[in-house]
Amino acid sequence: MSVRIIRTRDWADPVAPARREVRTATPELPDDHKPPVLFVPGFGHGAWAYAEHWMEHAAGRGFAVHAVSPRGHGGSEPAPRATLRAYAHDVVQVAAALPHQAVLVGHGAGALVVAHALARYPARAGVLTAPVFGGWATLGLALRRNLFGTLPAAFGGRLRLARRQLFSRDLPEPAARGYLGRIGHASARAQWELLRARPPEQPVGDPPVLVVGTPDDRVVPRTALDNVARRYGGAPLLFPGMGHDLMLDARWQEPLDAILDWLEKGDH
Amino acid sequence: MSPSTANERFDPSTTLWRDGRPVYDRRDTVCVVGAGASGLAAVKNLREHGFGVDCYERETSVGGAWNWRHDRSPVYASTHLISSKPFTQFPDFPMPDTWPDYPHHSQLLSYLERYADHFDLKPHVWFGTEVVKVEPAEDSSWDVTTRSSGGYGSERTHRYLAVVLANGHNWAPKLPAYEGIDGFRGQTMHASAYKDAKELPGRKVLVVGGGNTGCDIAVEAATAASQTWHSTRRGYWYLPKYLLGRPTDQVNDRMLAARLPLGLRQWLAARTLRLTVGDQSRFGLPKPDHKVFETHPIANSQLIYHLGHGTITPVPDIRRFHRGSVELTDGRHIEPDVVVFATGYLPRFEFLAPEILGADEHGRPTLYLHMFPREHPTLAVTGLLQPDSGLFPLVHWQSVLIARWLRLRDRDLERAAAFWSRASADVGKRWNRARVKDSTRHWFEVSHFDYLKALQGALDELTPATATARSAR
Numbered sequence: 067m068s069v070r071i072i073r074t075r076d077w078a079d080p081v082a083p084a085r086r087e088v089r090t091a092t093p094e095l096p097d098d099h100k101p102p103v104l105f106v107p108g109f110g111h112g113a114w115a116y117a118e119h120w121m122e123h124a125a126g127r128g129f130a131v132h133a134v135s136p137r138g139h140g141g142s143e144p145a146p147r148a149t150l151r152a153y154a155h156d157v158v159q160v161a162a163a164l165p166h167q168a169v170l171v172g173h174g175a176g177a178l179v180v181a182h183a184l185a186r187y188p189a190r191a192g193v194l195t196a197p198v199f200g201g202w203a204t205l206g207l208a209l210r211r212n213l214f215g216t217l218p219a220a221f222g223g224r225l226r227l228a229r230r231q232l233f234s235r236d237l238p239e240p241a242a243r244g245y246l247g248r249i250g251h252a253s254a255r256a257q258w259e260l261l262r263a264r265p266p267e268q269p270v271g272d273p274p275v276l277v278v279g280t281p282d283d284r285v286v287p288r289t290a291l292d293n294v295a296r297r298y299g300g301a302p303l304l305f306p307g308m309g310h311d312l313m314l315d316a317r318w319q320e321p322l323d324a325i326l327d328w329l330e331k332g333d334h
Numbered sequence: 335m336s337p338s339t340a341n342e343r344f345d346p347s348t349t350l351w352r353d354g355r356p357v358y359d360r361r362d363t364v365c366v367v368g369a370g371a372s373g374l375a376a377v378k379n380l381r382e383h384g385f386g387v388d389c390y391e392r393e394t395s396v397g398g399a400w401n402w403r404h405d406r407s408p409v410y411a412s413t414h415l416i417s418s419k420p421f422t423q424f425p426d427f428p429m430p431d432t433w434p435d436y437p438h439h440s441q442l443l444s445y446l447e448r449y450a451d452h453f454d455l456k457p458h459v460w461f462g463t464e465v466v467k468v469e470p471a472e473d474s475s476w477d478v479t480t481r482s483s484g485g486y487g488s489e490r491t492h493r494y495l496a497v498v499l500a501n502g503h504n505w506a507p508k509l510p511a512y513e514g515i516d517g518f519r520g521q522t523m524h525a526s527a528y529k530d531a532k533e534l535p536g537r538k539v540l541v542v543g544g545g546n547t548g549c550d551i552a553v554e555a556a557t558a559a560s561q562t563w564h565s566t567r568r569g570y571w572y573l574p575k576y577l578l579g580r581p582t583d584q585v586n587d588r589m590l591a592a593r594l595p596l597g598l599r600q601w602l603a604a605r606t607l608r609l610t611v612g613d614q615s616r617f618g619l620p621k622p623d624h625k626v627f628e629t630h631p632i633a634n635s636q637l638i639y640h641l642g643h644g645t646i647t648p649v650p651d652i653r654r655f656h657r658g659s660v661e662l663t664d665g666r667h668i669e670p671d672v673v674v675f676a677t678g679y680l681p682r683f684e685f686l687a688p689e690i691l692g693a694d695e696h697g698r699p700t701l702y703l704h705m706f707p708r709e710h711p712t713l714a715v716t717g718l719l720q721p722d723s724g725l726f727p728l729v730h731w732q733s734v735l736i737a738r739w740l741r742l743r744d745r746d747l748e749r750a751a752a753f754w755s756r757a758s759a760d761v762g763k764r765w766n767r768a769r770v771k772d773s774t775r776h777w778f779e780v781s782h783f784d785y786l787k788a789l790q791g792a793l794d795e796l797t798p799a800t801a802t803a804r805s806a807r
Contacts, residue, residue: 186428
């Protein structure tokens with residue numbers, strides 16, 4: 067696969083601007099050697115999902131961190147007809163506005179958005195956590211795990227994720243209910259695009275890519291994790307006993323520390 | 335990715351000699367001449383491919399042509415982009431989507447400054463340093479001699495693995511010779527010296543040249559001067575900046591994406607212009623003697639508007655100058671106070687022996703893909719293009735190609751030799767489907783679509799073997 071440089075769609079039909087929510091946490095002692103990190107939430111989630119635990123902790127370790135809500139998510143402008151391309155555009159826009167070359171971290175379908183963004187922005191590194199790269203197998207699994215939450219989505223309606231898909235039993239019930247109440251939904255078009263699973267183009271600038279997940283994920287099967295990791299020439303880093311929402315689940319700190327260690331060690 | 339320290343840069347133990355002068359060996363480092371858009375893209379992409387880079391810039395900041403703070407910058411106060419944003423930005427560093435379709439030149443400069451900061455390029459740029467000489471050295475390396483801008487201080491010579499020339503082609507004014515111009519009483523200036531409409535109020539102005547600059551200045555003069563004439567050699571197609579509710583170049587690329595053949599696109603464009611703008615000869619303009627897309631596109635919505643208001647008077651070419659007047663080819667005499675020559679610029683490589691770039695009898699380089707001279711695989715030119723779109727996407731992929739090429743030469747001599755022998759067959763080939771009208775610049779006029787297609791082919795050929803293996807797994 068080679069980098070496609072004739073991009074008539076990007077040229078002739080650029081994505082329209084949208085007001086985007088960006089949350090930022092800066093370390094008390096900024097470390098110039100650490101790249102800025104941009105978190106990208108999955109479908110239905112917003113920047114808030116990272117603001118809950120991950121941003122503060124990463125800032126505490128000396129990283130300047132940001133989280134963007136793609137259009138139609140969190141505090142960003144509503145966008146009922148947004149495409150995956152528009153979400154990736156939002157990520158690239160925010161990344162390019164940061165003072166230095168950033169690391170992109172995506173979760174769930176947000177990892178696919180990051181994978182698309184990596185083809186349009188030479189990130190310092192990419193991190194795909196519990197990546198949902200889509201395809202009909204994803205739908206099959208979701209239907210098996212959560213028939214009535216998923217069925218409407220297959221017909222262009224709302225996707226409703228269940229507690230047992232997203233969180234482990236370790237997460238206290240009120241917290242889980244609170245998070246579930248805040249989860250919205252992506253546009254119907256983007257949901258369809260997820261099923262069609264257009265593979266992302268090759269990343270530009272050859273960034274190192276880390277895949278992080280959990281074998282007990284009820285949204286992303288283990289084989290899907292392996293496939294995504296293989297795509298980028300590696301193996302997934304696994305955290306057993308967690309739910310799909312790694313950044314909200316009870317043991318949120320373990321995967322984050324592993325990601326930050328990887329960033330520090332690799333000098334990305 | 336820490337910037338190299340001064341000690342690393344000049345290791346006295348590696349000193350070589352050339353003509354009795356010391357040459358400091360920079361070994362695997364690549365030299366980039368110029369820190370404008372093309373130079374910055376080269377620095378970024380060479381660094382991304384793992385090369386050390388020394389970039390020399392004669393001004394004290396980045397931006398090249400867009401750096402309006404220095405004298406050689408061709409921009410004037412009202413310069414806006416001619417191609418819309420998506421065609422103008424680097425493909426991997428978009429401009430803010432809140433910017434207008436056609437940003438102002440000061441936004442372009444801030445964009446380039448942000449690009450340099452974002453990718454941490456400035457530690458690799460030697461500002462206030464000009465390149466005096468670039469000479470081939472042993473083993474296809476290059477000796478580059480530099481000194482402080484303005485000629486102060488001593489000269490230093492460094493030896494480089496390769497040299498990328500990104501010195502731009504919009505800074506050396508081209509002035510046509512006219513009979514009697516020395517005796518002309520009025521003021522004459524090249525567009526490069528024109529900065530602002532403040533110089534014009536109350537004066538009678540003749541603007542020469544039908545290019546984008548000429549049209550822009552004519553439009554400015556129309557709002558400031560007491561009278562404005564606009565002299566062009568031939569009729570041009572003046573495209574409005576917006577057509578069918580979209581930036582015009584985006585409409586054109588939509589047709590390209592639909593794979594419409596050139597002839598049909600030319601017919602459609604001419605038809606659309608006829609229906610919207612109407613017959614240009616009604617405004618006193620000569621009928622274009624060529625089809626759309628056969629000269630460099632001129633995007634100017636206001637020229638026709640001012641012609642319609644009578645604030646610009648179109649006139650033909652100049653025959654000669656008299657003491658108090660200008661004689662036109664139709665025999666008319668006009669009496670301007672100021673004549674602005676928007677007659678373009680010429681590329682110049684005075685630090686390089688002309689035969690190195692394979693210059694022909696007119697001094698035009700003969701290059702493969704407008705980049706590589708036949709005899710020197712470690713020398714490349716970037717940005718020597720006049721595309722029918724913005725330049726930055728093209729120079730970006732040019733510099734990616736250079737980086738990949740140098741990598742391949744380093745790692746796989748056999749594949750490199752195969753590529754070079756195939757490339758040699760295409761030296762001097764032009765990348766434009768339309769038959770471009772002759773002018774001093776037409777030889778580097780390219781269609782962005784055709785040119786990028788050729789670049790795509792070359793890039794695919796140079797894809798590193800490891801990457802192919804990885805994506806095949």
